Amino acid sequence: MTRVDGITWDVVVVGGGNAALCAAIEAAETGARVLMLEAAPKTYRGGNSRHTRNFRCMHHGPLSVLTGSYEEDEYFDDLIRVTKGKTDEDLARMTIRDSEACLPWMERHGVAFQPSLSGTLSLSRTNAFFLGGGKALVNAYYNTAEDLGVTVRYEAEVTHVTVEGGRFQGLDARIGGQDVRIEGRALVLASGGFQADIDWLADAWGPAARNFLIRGTPYNRGVLLRDMLDQGADSVGDPTQCHAVAIDGRSPKFDGGIVTRLDCVPFSVVVNRDGDRFYDEGEDVWPKRYAIWGRLVAAQPDQVAYSIIDSKSINLFMPSVFPPEKADTIEGLAQKLGLPGNKLRETVDAFNAACRAGTFHPTELDGLATEGITPPKTNWARPITEPPFYGYSLRPGVTFTYLGLRVDRTARVSAGGARLHNIWAAGEIMAGSILGEGYLAGFGMTIGTVFGRIAGQEAAAHVA
Amino acid sequence: MSLDITPTLTATEEARRQVEICNACRYCEGYCAVFPAAFAEREFADADITQLASLCHNCRGCYYACQYTDPHEFALNLPAALAEVRVESWARFAWPGPFARLFQTNGVALAAALVVGTALIFAAIRALGTGAGDGFYAYLSHSAMVAIFAPAFLFPLLALAVGVRRYWAEVGGARVAWADLKAALVDAGRMRNLSGGAAEGCNYEKGDRYSVARKHAHHAVVWGFLLCFASTSSGTVLHYLFDMPAPYPFLSLPKLLGVPGGLLLTVGAVGLAVLKLKADRALGAAGAWGGEMAFVILLGLTGLTGLMLYAATGTGLVGPLLALHLGTVLAFFVTLPYSKMAHAAYRLAALTRDAQQRRARG
Numbered sequence: 001m002t003r004v005d006g007i008t009w010d011v012v013v014v015g016g017g018n019a020a021l022c023a024a025i026e027a028a029e030t031g032a033r034v035l036m037l038e039a040a041p042k043t044y045r046g047g048n049s050r051h052t053r054n055f056r057c058m059h060h061g062p063l064s065v066l067t068g069s070y071e072e073d074e075y076f077d078d079l080i081r082v083t084k085g086k087t088d089e090d091l092a093r094m095t096i097r098d099s100e101a102c103l104p105w106m107e108r109h110g111v112a113f114q115p116s117l118s119g120t121l122s123l124s125r126t127n128a129f130f131l132g133g134g135k136a137l138v139n140a141y142y143n144t145a146e147d148l149g150v151t152v153r154y155e156a157e158v159t160h161v162t163v164e165g166g167r168f169q170g171l172d173a174r175i176g177g178q179d180v181r182i183e184g185r186a187l188v189l190a191s192g193g194f195q196a197d198i199d200w201l202a203d204a205w206g207p208a209a210r211n212f213l214i215r216g217t218p219y220n221r222g223v224l225l226r227d228m229l230d231q232g233a234d235s236v237g238d239p240t241q242c243h244a245v246a247i248d249g250r251s252p253k254f255d256g257g258i259v260t261r262l263d264c265v266p267f268s269v270v271v272n273r274d275g276d277r278f279y280d281e282g283e284d285v286w287p288k289r290y291a292i293w294g295r296l297v298a299a300q301p302d303q304v305a306y307s308i309i310d311s312k313s314i315n316l317f318m319p320s321v322f323p324p325e326k327a328d329t330i331e332g333l334a335q336k337l338g339l340p341g342n343k344l345r346e347t348v349d350a351f352n353a354a355c356r357a358g359t360f361h362p363t364e365l366d367g368l369a370t371e372g373i374t375p376p377k378t379n380w381a382r383p384i385t386e387p388p389f390y391g392y393s394l395r396p397g398v399t400f401t402y403l404g405l406r407v408d409r410t411a412r413v414s415a416g417g418a419r420l421h422n423i424w425a426a427g428e429i430m431a432g433s434i435l436g437e438g439y440l441a442g443f444g445m446t447i448g449t450v451f452g453r454i455a456g457q458e459a460a461a462h463v464a
Numbered sequence: 465m466s467l468d469i470t471p472t473l474t475a476t477e478e479a480r481r482q483v484e485i486c487n488a489c490r491y492c493e494g495y496c497a498v499f500p501a502a503f504a505e506r507e508f509a510d511a512d513i514t515q516l517a518s519l520c521h522n523c524r525g526c527y528y529a530c531q532y533t534d535p536h537e538f539a540l541n542l543p544a545a546l547a548e549v550r551v552e553s554w555a556r557f558a559w560p561g562p563f564a565r566l567f568q569t570n571g572v573a574l575a576a577a578l579v580v581g582t583a584l585i586f587a588a589i590r591a592l593g594t595g596a597g598d599g600f601y602a603y604l605s606h607s608a609m610v611a612i613f614a615p616a617f618l619f620p621l622l623a624l625a626v627g628v629r630r631y632w633a634e635v636g637g638a639r640v641a642w643a644d645l646k647a648a649l650v651d652a653g654r655m656r657n658l659s660g661g662a663a664e665g666c667n668y669e670k671g672d673r674y675s676v677a678r679k680h681a682h683h684a685v686v687w688g689f690l691l692c693f694a695s696t697s698s699g700t701v702l703h704y705l706f707d708m709p710a711p712y713p714f715l716s717l718p719k720l721l722g723v724p725g726g727l728l729l730t731v732g733a734v735g736l737a738v739l740k741l742k743a744d745r746a747l748g749a750a751g752a753w754g755g756e757m758a759f760v761i762l763l764g765l766t767g768l769t770g771l772m773l774y775a776a777t778g779t780g781l782v783g784p785l786l787a788l789h790l791g792t793v794l795a796f797f798v799t800l801p802y803s804k805m806a807h808a809a810y811r812l813a814a815l816t817r818d819a820q821q822r823r824a825r826g
Contacts, residue, residue, distance in 0.1 A: 043533070043534075043535060044535075050531045051531055053491055065662075112660075112661070112662040112663040112664075113662060114493065114494030114661060114662050115494070117490050117491070117493050118490065118493060118500070118503055129494075130491075131494045131495070131525075131529075131660075131661055131662045131663055132491055132492055132494070132495065132525060132526065132528075132529025132663075133489075133491030133492070133529055133531065134491075134531070135528075135529050135530065135531045136491075136525075136528070136529035136663075139528060139529070139672040142672075143672070143673050252537055255531075255536060257489075257531050257532070258488075258489050258491070259485055259488040259489045259532075259538075261488075315506060318488065319484070319487045319488050319506050320488060321484070321485055321488040321489075323484075
């Protein structure tokens with residue numbers, strides 16, 4: 001393997017996910033000599049992009065696999081709704097507008113799209129699904145990058161970026177266990193957030209964070225984010241917050257990805273470790289509530305909760321990756337879940353007694369609500385009476401963190417309000433500039449693609 | 465962790481474990497027919513796994529796209545898991561039972577069949593072959609050939625039919641409607657499930673890069689095989705109905721069908737063998753690689769020896785080449801219900817069943 005030290009690269013890209021790849025491809029297409037440093041081994045390359053599945057895209061009229069049209073204002077309204085206004089309107093609108101040209105660019109660079117997946121028809125107008133998911137996209141981009149002559153190093157952890165006089169001078173990395181000094185004329189930081197650094201999460205959130213599961217890559221430890229912030233880079237986003245959703249409590253500590261989701265909550269009663277209900281399970285449809293439930297479960301003792309359904313509801317939601325616990329009695333189920341049996345019996349009985357007659361509609365807010373219990377269940381409240389009974393444990397699963405580097409329209413990083421001379425950022429490391437709260441499905445890939453491309457183009461123009 | 469990955473799982477149990485994870489993910493829905501069929505279910509009986517396995521064309525798109533492959537603890541390798549189930553289930557369906565696994569997985573056994581077949585033809589030529597006709601009939605008479613090949617052709621077809629019937633019973637197939645069979649034939653003729661959906665082909669010899677090489681090589685083999693078969697059939701028709709026995713000139717139906725057929729079959733088989741050498745063996749049924757490779761070579765040899773026999777017309781090589789060619793064909797047919805060749809029948813059955821199920825799903 002040729003050495004990557006001792007020469008001056010035109011553009012050094014730190015990271016190995018979607019944003020890093022887009023930047024590397026754009027820069028290499030101008031003829032620049034590009035080095036990509038991916039912290040993960042090759043089998044785990046691609047950061048959180050491995051786990052993604054679609055790209056939210058503005059379009060006037062049908063585009064590729066997308067139906068209808070999705071205009072800028074509707075897209076922006078959707079963003080405002082989830083972020084509750086915590087966004088930078090100028091950057092957000094630019095991202096939305098640029099997304100339309102990105103989709104054909106993605107196709108030209110090897111990404112194949114497929115029609116909306118079963119169970120996601122509601123997204124067929126707004127989100128273009130990658131054939132095979134994010135890992136297939138990542139593979140396609142690595143192949144394209146390789147064909148363009150981009151040099152890639154895996155297991156390459158960058159530990160420190162040397163910034164002097166507002167200028168990137170080089171960086172220190174550990175590649176395959178060897179300490180290496182790398183020189184370059186322009187730097188693109190696309191190394192993700194810090195959600196895999198449990199200590200950092202615990203500092204920000206409190207000790208409860210140690211019980212959180214990390215849905216994505218274990219390689220996003222925020223080493224460079226912290227390094228840049230320590231050197232005075234301007235930050236954006238709430239440093240104490242992460243996006244967490246309620247997922248299957250039996251999921252792996254890291255990298256469980258999409259399959260860990262559980263969609264049973266609206267049809268269930270949810271109790272904590274002590275067998276008590278604590279929130280309205282039927283407040284809204286699940287896609288609008290799973291993030292709230294991440295926080296709710298995080299606030300319960302031991303950061304765990306249990307969703308209980310009966311046989312009436314078992315086929316109403318997407319299958320879970322792990323089979324549920326199953327028993328013919330509530331007490332039996334409690335035993336299997338490690339819950340106090342009498343208490344669970346009382347809770348379920350009280351809930352059942354509060355259910356009213358009415359029409360149940362699993363796919364819409366049906367108003368079938370409980371009466372006389374606190375908290376109420378305001379939709380889909382059917383008594384839990386028909387064995388077998390099923391139970392799933394729930395835990396908070398962290399998707400990403402909000403703290404990031406502030407960038408401008410050209411993806412340039414700044415320090416003390418002044419633009420750094422030759423440092424750009426793209427992807428999760430700067431997504432907080434646009435996504436200050438909440439999440440909009442497929443928008444992370446949009447930010448990564450738009451800003452990755454801009455960062456690559458800008459860095460290449462700088463060294464041209 | 466309730467996902468207990470132990471080596472004691474049977475092939476079907478392991479495939480079920482994997483398909484259940486796929487069913488919670490669904491990212492691969494666009495690659496082939498396996499996923500929509502799987503995602504229509506919530507629980508998978510053994511027969512469901514058998515059907516999914518036979519539906520899988522081993523295009524490998526799902527493996528390279530999967531975020532849960534080894535070293536992830538879910539350790540998914542669906543192409544290999546389904547390939548193992550195919551090997552097992554086809555052995556289970558094979559009739560008569562004792563031959564079941566022999567030729568599917570064992571290349572040496574297939575090579576031995578070739579040697580025995582060739583030796584038998586040699587012996588037949590010595591014992592029966594008198595110069596009672598022209599061309600190769602000078603070595604082995606038409607009636608002797610019929611006496612050898614009629615049973616060697618009909619018995620394997622019967623055996624395969626028994627196997628497919630057992631398959632159909634296990635997967636709960638309904639009465640076959642023409643529309644379903646037609647859909648299956650179109651899918652097979654186009655190799656729709658080796659096309660990668662929206663991708664440009666499948667993932668085989670180039671790892672995670674898409675390629676149409678395998679599909680094209682497979683097309684060459686299939687159409688070459690069918691042309692050769694048509695050539696022989698046309699010869700039979702000319703012989704019996706028009707009293708025109710071989711040898712035939714170049715501008716005759718048997719030759720016009722047979723020469724391009726032999727070329728396609730040979731070139732396609734060489735292509736499949738080369739691709740198979742380049743592809744990752746860990747994504748197929750590990751124990752069946754030798755048997756599959758031997759089968760591809762045997763197929764190629766039927767084409768190549770036929771062409772050589774034609775090229776040797778009028779020389780002293782006709783005798784040995786005739787024995788070699790007929791021996792190859794004999795070995796091919798006799799092992800057919802138990803070799804990789806059986807996949808053609810089971811896959812067509814699986815595609816037909818899938819068409820039924822798709823129609824039922826609406």
